[in-house]
Amino acid sequence: MEFIGRGLAFPVRTDATGSVALVGGDREVVESIRLILGTSPGERPMRPEFGCAIHDLVFAPADAATAGQIAYEVRIALERWEPRITLDDVVVGFDAVDEGMLLIDIRYTLRDRNDPRNLVFPFYVIPTHDIPAHDAVPQPGDRLAEVDQRAIAAPAREVS
Structure with a gap:
């Protein structure tokens, strides 16, 4: 246990x-x-x-190429900055619910x-996100926009 040691908690508390x-x-x-992965070089x-x-990949598309680049960057950083582990594998997967979240599974062994x-x-x-075409968005002066405005301004009528 001497090899691992003790240090300040992060975040400092x-x-x-x-x-x-x-x-x-x-x-x-x-x-x-977590500190290594959460810190951007510079x-x-x-x-x-x-x-x-x-962190350079925040605006990259969530695809296989980005996942491969993330795995590479994580491997390089941990092999350089964390000598107490042997990195066994880095697997990047996609979250089934949130399309903007990738899950980085770091598998390691304590040395x-x-x-x-x-x-x-x-x-x-x-x-x-798909940006709608200009024609699909009602613009002021469009016939569709005018109809929508009249429907909003007209009082509701009860049906007897």
């Missing part, structure tokens, strides 16, 4: 005694992975190369013991 919270063991590694002035370049783990990190892209 206090514990029940009012001291700065520390984490150790497996939790330290999980928080470190975000830290004193360590500009630290982080993962997945000081043969203990396989995984961490699922959600990554959000901006989903593409």
